[in-house]
Amino acid sequence: MHVNRERDPIAMVGAACRLPGAESPADLWQIVSGGRDAIGTIPQERFDLGATPGRRPEVLEGAGGYLDDIAGFDSRFFGVTPFEALRMDPQQRILLEVTWEALDDAGIPAGSLAGSSTGVYTSLLPSGYWDLLRSAGMYDMHAALGAAVSGIFPGRISTKLDLRGPSMGVEAACATSLMAVHVACRALWSGEIDLAIVGGANLQIVPDLYFALADAGVLSSSGRCRFGDVSGDGYVRSEGVLAVILKPLSRAVADGDRPYAVILGSAATHDGRTGGSMVAPGLEGHETMLRSAYADAGVSPGDVDYVEAHGPGTHVGDPTELAALDVVMREGRDPGQRCLVGSVKSNIGHTEFVSGLAGLLKTALALRHRTIPPTLHVEEPHAVVRRPTAAIELALRGQDWPEREGPALAGVSSFGMSGANIHLVLSEAPGPAHPASTRTRSHYVLPLSARDPRALDALAGAYADLLDAGLDVGDLCFSAGARRTHHEYRLAAVAEDVRSLAGCLRELRASTQDGGRSPIVSSPGDGRSGLVSEPGDGRSRLVSGHRVTKEPKVVFVFPGQGGQWAGMGRQLLAAEPAFARRLRQCARAVEAELGWSPVDVLVRGERLARVDQIQPTLWAMQVALAAVWREWGIDPDLLIGHSMGEIAAAVTAGALSVADGAAVVARRSRLLRELPAPGAMWAVGLGEEAARQAIGEHAGRVCVGVVNSGHSTVLSGDPVALERVVEPLRRRGVFCRQVDVDYASHAPQVEPVREALLDALSGIRPSPCAVPIHSSAWDRVVDGAELDAGYWFENLRLPVRFADATRAALAGDRPTVFIEMSPHPVLQSSLEDEVEAAGAAAAVVSCLRRDDQEAAALAAALGQAYVLGCRPRWDRVYPGGGYVRLPNYPWQRRRFWPGSATTAIPPETAHEPGPGRGERPDLAGVPETELAALIADLAAQVLAVPGHEIGVDVPLTLLGLDSVLATRFRERMRRELGVDVPVRLLLGPGTLLDLTTELRTAAVR
Structure with missing residues (x-):
């Protein structure tokens, strides 16, 4: 077999459909592989043939393939008002949904296409909906645009997705949709576009064309398409809506896609006068088309195993098509290896303007499954296929794809009554190029989202079913995160294994179906997202929240002392490579300063007691936690450090190297041990002014060292004087708690170390910040170059104005997400106090909690950040993850039809x-x-x-x-x-x- 090596084949990476009896490609495969017939009768609500004056109902059997619901549409999902939705041709409405499903099926987030050279090629011809609008008196611009399907709809898609490639309607009678594929392939091969969306719709809303075709004797008297049978006397009209996504094969392989099939070549021709008239097929024209297509693909017709014929079952068209196939497919064919021929029209009828896409989808599915489905309703085949020397054979039974050297090859034909001919040459797609990930996680985060709370509930149930099917849980979570569009209503299921993950989702589904509270509640209008974290079966957790309206500002918060506990970080060392790498790097720098490694201390689970143990170890933990979040793609817009936490913030911002950060925290904490006078610190539940009043006459020995929030401060100073200040506060019922330190930072008591500290840190060389830091010592955003030795003494001596830094971070119209980089929450309550006082759209995420399973807590924190509107890099959360197809979006449709009750x-x-x-x-x-x-x-x-x-x-x-x-x-x-x-x-x-x-x-x- 020789294939055209001069260009990249085209991969069909996504598909979606609405066909008689089929809501998805999987449904279509069940129909064709099972040899099922999906033909029914015209729905009574569509139009009544027998009630039309002057018509002969006995001729018009009313058989056909029809879609169940063409009036329903999820207008809110697409941002279409009910006013406009009512005026849109149902072909546009349904194809919008189907196009979205095809993108989802391809694993292409819609937002990733914005600004791209993606082309849109559609085949929609008027359905008669304009007649209904006109009868209802709807004469306005939206009705005109809604009924003008051919040129308007591709523009609607391109505008909605912000696409910059060609956007056009294609028309070639019943060859229309396959002509659109041919045009799209040429644009891909020429480099004009990088991706193609090809779609089409065919609905029967008014009876006019039905009458014309019946009177002309084109429709089957038996009510079935009998392709290849000598008694075939016409076709059965059917409806269909389909869309496929095409991209170059090399890109599909690089992206980890799973194509249905690959297009090697194509040809679009016209019969000219070889058929004698425009509507009659021409044998010479068909042969020319076939030879042109296989020459374009660089494939010998003799190597082709199967051809999906146009095959409507007409008494003129079928013999011509079969005769042309018999002549051309014998070229280069080994004796005894006939080419099998079939037609999907025997299953679902003739979908007319989208019949080419229906045949393409069936053939692509057959290649994927390496199975040739049966063609139905054949009792006596045409003479051309009965000959012993024939090169073709009707596929009258389901059978495995013929075994031969090389990939399976197939052809797809589509003809138009105008004389247009299209043929595509297909090959089975190569297997996945990406090896399966060998890395497993101790806990998985499954992100789900929708544009409606009810849709999100339904989606949770669909994913639970998929998890039960035995898919790799890591691949599924990767695909849900990296290969799907993320909407405003969100949840994140967190669990350690597939069973717990499915159980978590089922609990949500059961609670909503039983009338319980859905954890997904629309926000009151400011985008604020208060989280609900619901435990599952002890090994799982469901994180849900309010509607996300804007991408949030992310603020990393680095606290001071207080969050440490024995054994912290041990689990993350084993579970998170990014954490382990950064922690070990920090530990080596600390060991160079102090002669011991924080990693060793953490692994042994030792209790940290001295300040020169606590601070270097906490610093290393904070820097490592920040590294994990950045590895996951959660990059901060702002950093806030609290006291010693500013050292970790400076390293995270790039203002200090790891070595310089270790020098600051190690040398400063060692000097704090040498302070000559004892000191103490007390946290009190008072605001700054009330705290100053409480200090009163002790102002010379006690000061407000930290202002955490409007009613939370820390008093610092002489231990005896502090006792005298605190005692009356306790009697008044004011919250008072002594901080576990034996020195008084942010107070005059640290003055004795000034000169020693300046000398010890004289060699550090700060750099400009890559991420802004709001200094809680100076209460302003600082340039990293200012963070020299003098700054690090002032950071120790000046009051911590954390509340002011928090208020500054909350300014602006974006919601804010604070992520506290700590082994245990230290500042969460203070942050939440300020958020509540400001009435701000903000929330606080804590990384870890004392004695909680660390990997589970950090996974839940990632889920919270996602629910709050952050955009993790899921390909980094699940490195090496493979793409798997996911459930379709559960549309929340309303009925839109002129003259009927609607919600509009x-x-x-x-x-x-x-x-x-x-x-x-x-x-x-x-x-x-x-x-x-x-x-x-x-x-x-x-x-x-x-x-x-x-x-x-x-x-x-x-x-x-x-x-x-x-x-x-x-x-x-x-x-x-x-x-x-x-x-x-x-x-x-x-x-x-x-x-x-x-x-x-x-x-x-």
Whole structure:
């Protein structure tokens, strides 16, 4: 076999479908491999052939292959308003869902395509939906765009995904969809695009074409497509929606994809006048097409094992197609090795404009399974295949793919009534190039997400079923993380094995099905995500939260002393390579300073007692924990260190080398042991001013050393004086706890080490920060070059203004995630106090907890960060993970059909102007909440969305507002509120809350 080596074959890496009896490629394979017939009758709600005046119902049997639900659509998922969804041809709506499923099937996150040279090639011809819209009086721009399927739909996909390649509709009668594949392959081979999305839809909404075809004698009197049978007298009309994803094979192999099949070559020709008329097939034209395709692929026809014929079962088309195949497929063929021929139309009928994609999908599945399905309804084959010398044979029974040297080869044909001919040459795909990962994790994090809480619940159940099927749990978690799009409603299941992971998800599913509380609850509007961490069976945990509206700001927080415990880090040394590498690096630097290794201390589980043991070991732990998070792709936007924690922050930011960081923590802690005067520190439940008042007359010997939050401080100073300050506070019931240290940092008591420390650290050479650090000593963001010897004394001497650093981190409109780099939470409560006081959209994640299983705790922390909106690099969490196909997204559909009850609000349910229904309001005098509700009500009417679904914190464009609806919205506000809002403002990044503020500000001015 000679294959065209001058170009990269095209891999079909993803596919999805809606076909008679089949909601997925797996369903289609069950139908064709099982020899099943999916033909039924026209649904009564579609159209009634017998009730049409002047028609002959006895001729119109009504047989065909039909989809169950063409009115349902998950408009919210795609950001389409009910107003627009009602006006979109169902072909567009269903193909949107199918295209998304095909991308999911390929393992391509939608966001990864933004800005790419991805091409979109679709085949949609008018379905008659415009007639229904016109009858319902829907004459507007959205109806015009919704009905103009051919050129508009590919643009809809390209706009939605921000694609920059060609975007076009293709038409070639019944050869349309395979022509789209041919055009896409040429663009891939030319380098014009890197990826292709090819899709098509064929729905029967009005009966006109049915009547025309029946009168012309094109439709089968038996109600079945009888390809290859001498009694075949026509075809059966069927519906279908399909999409496939194509990319060069070399890229597919590099990306770890699992292609269905590979396209080696193709040809698109026309019969010219070889058939005698435009609608009659021509033998010479068919032969030319076949030879051109195999020459393009560099494949001898004699090496082909199977051809998926166009095969509609017509009395003229079938004999011509079979005769051409018999002539061409004998070229180079060994005697006795006939080429098998079949047609999926015998199973599902003729899906007309998408029949080529249906045949392609069936053939790709046959290659993957190395099985040739049977072709049905053949009682007496045509004479051309009955001849003993024939080179072809009808595949009348299911059978294994013929064994021969080299990969399995197949062809797929599609013809149009216009004389267009298409043939593709396919090969089975190579096996996975990536070896299976040999590394296992002690705990797994499975991330799931959806755009609706109900969909997320359903998805959890689907994944539980998949886990029960015996897939590798690491590959599944990798695929769910790295190869899927992540939406706003999220959960993370954390467990040590596949059984516990499935059980965790099933508990969620059972609780919601039984009417219990779903852990996924929509946020009130600010994007805040309060986490729910629910234990599973003792070995698993479910982490869930609120809706994520924005990617959060990530702040790494490095505490001071207090989080240490005997044996900390031992489990992570064995479980997390990134932690072990960084910890050992830090340990070598400490050993060079102090003569002992923190790794040895941790492995032995020794209790840390002295400050020059505690601080170097904690520093190494903190730096190593930060390294794990960064290895996982969670990079900080800001670092905050608390007292000695700033040393670890400086190393993490790149301001200090590991050696310099070890020098600072080791030499400074050693000097602290040598302080001549004793000291003490007490944590008290008071704010800064109240703490100063409590110190009173002892101000010369006691000071506020740390301000952790608005009602949490640490007093530092002379032990006796501190006792006198604390005693009356205890009597008042104020929280007081002595810190386990025997010195008073952040107080005058450390002055004696100033000169010695400056001298000891004179050799360190700080560098600029790669990540900003907010200094809690200076209360500002610092340049790393400032972190010299003098700074590290001030870090020891000055008060820790941690609360101020926290407040600064909370500023801005992004939600914030604080991750505390500590073996046990030290600052979590202080952080949460400040978050609550600020009313901020923020949450705190703790890495580890004392005496908890460390790998489980850290895995749960990763799950929390994901649920809060962080974007882990799942390929690093599961290095070497292999791609496995995952469950389809569970669409939450509503019915959209002219003249029927829908969830949509009539678009112009006009209220009388103003709150008083007769007068325009004075916006300056209307309370902000009332004005926001009024504007939201107007938006709901324009968008045809129930009022409770209007998110005042979501950009208007994400609610489905486009330029046409923005003009309507502007006119409604002008009429009812007396304000003139520029359309550009409505189409910007602002929310309804922003619009409310803008209107009030303008009214006051």
